[in-house]
Amino acid sequence: MDQTVFAQFIEQLHRYVRDRLIPAEPQVIADDAVPPEIVDEMREMGLFGLTTPEEFGGAGMNIPQYVETIRVLSHAMPAYRSTASINLGMVCSALKNGGTNAQKAEWLPRIATGEIACFGLTEPGSGSDSAAMATTAKADGDGYILTGSKRYITNAPQAKLGLIMARTHAETLPGNGHVSAFLVPMDSPGVSVSKPDRKMGQAGSHIADIYLDEVKLPGAALLGGVEGRGFATAMQSLDNGRLSVAAASCGYARRMLDTALRYATERKAFGEPIAGFQLIQAMLADSEAELYAAECMLKDAAERANQGKAILACASAKLFASEMCGRVADRCVQIHGGAGYLAEYEAERFYRDARVYRIYEGTSQIMQLVIAKQMLRDFAAGAQG
Incomplete structure (x- = not known):
């Protein structure tokens, strides 16, 4: 997307988030759901097709533009990002x-116009451990x-997808060659979805189990038409997903800090606003x-991802930004004091x-492993060179 057009879009998005x-x-x-009329508005604004190439009806945003969009959108509660982010990123x-x-x-044209998609990797017995994946795709004539x-x-x-x-x-192959990716219409016979899980937070954003x-x-449902590339595809997509979580962490942390700053200037103790106290x-x-620091990391990681060299940067940005967001949330509660423990206050x-940002798209501990393993690979390649 042209940068001038993008700047105008971001200005419009700021107003939409605020107003x-x-x-x-x-x-x-109250409803534990994003109102249907808002979802329709998001479709009309093209928010589901921001990263889809223009030839397929999208806006053709590059990765830095996409990441900045998610950061701005995430100043509002997480449900709005969740509604569109799986389409946009993964x-x-x-x-x-x-x-x-x-x-x-x-x-691509269908997800660009707002047919909501989901990404199915995690299972009851496996998450980051693909070797333990139990879901099978058995060859059946020309299909599976x-x-x-x-x-x-x-x-x-x-x-819908x-x-x-x-x-x-059946056996675990090197490079996770035993895992393939499939495009599954969710209305296919044999597909069912459980009731949404009750969660700690993020009202309006729904997660559930899928049964096959x-x-x-x-x-034709086999992504790319080649078996054994599913895990690599998932990992490439997770880089975008991790950038999205990092952007969401930055956007929401900014909202928290603005709220804490406002409260500190309004709340008085000992005859003056608590913002005057040095420990506050x-x-x-x-x-x-x-x-x-997290915002700077996010911008740099997005630029690196746009150049196709992003595993280390994306994992680092996701790790730092999500942990940062948790610390800012804790301080926001602490600055509110007793009011911070009441549902009456934000x-x-x-x-x-x-809290879930440290779990989404790979836990902080998995991010540490991803970072360390990539460092060791890079070091070994440099030593051999």
Whole structure:
């Protein structure tokens, strides 16, 4: 997208977040759902197709533009980002990078116009450990039969399309070659979705289990038309997903800090605003410094991802930004004091909402492993060179 056009879009998005999305938050919380009219507005604004190439009806944003959009959108509560982010990051990325021409032509225009998608990797017995994946895809003539289940799948109750990972080989192959990716219409016979799980926070954002009971798919459902590339596709998509979580962490942390700053200037103790107390100032200052660092990391990681060299940067940005967001949330509650523990104030909700960012798209501990392993690979390659 042209940078001038993008700047105009971001200005419009800022207004939409401030004037429409934030005022609607009490309704989202009460209904545990984003109002249908807001979802329709998001479709009309093109928010589901920002990263889809223009030839397929999208805006053709590059990765830095996409990441900045998510950061701005995430100043409002997380449910809005969750509604569109799987389309924008993970599924669109997988189709662009790994889909056949026919798959792109069929699905990219549909997700760009707002057919909600989901991404099925995690299972009851496996998450980051793909060797333990139990969902199978057995060859059946020219197609496949999928059997298994997926857990904690964002947008599963609303999704029209699922990008589902499954074993196409019983044995564990090097490079996770036993895992393939499938484009699964969610209305396919044999696909069912559980009731949404009750969660600690993030009202209006739904996760649920997906059950696959001998789901028959044509061979054209295999992403890219080649077996054994599913895990690599998932990992490439997860880079975008991790940048999205990092951007969400930065956007929401900025909202928290603004709220804490406002409360500190309004709340009085001992005859003066608590913002005048140095220990309150220390919490505000630490939050600003950490948030600034995370925002800088986010921009750099997005630029590196745009150049195709991003595993280390994306994992580092996600790790630091999500942990930072948790610390800012904690300080926001602390600055509110007793009021921070009450549902009447936003600080309590911020604290619950922020916690999952250290788990989404790979826990902080998995990010540490990803970073360390990439460092060791880079060192070994340098030593050999």
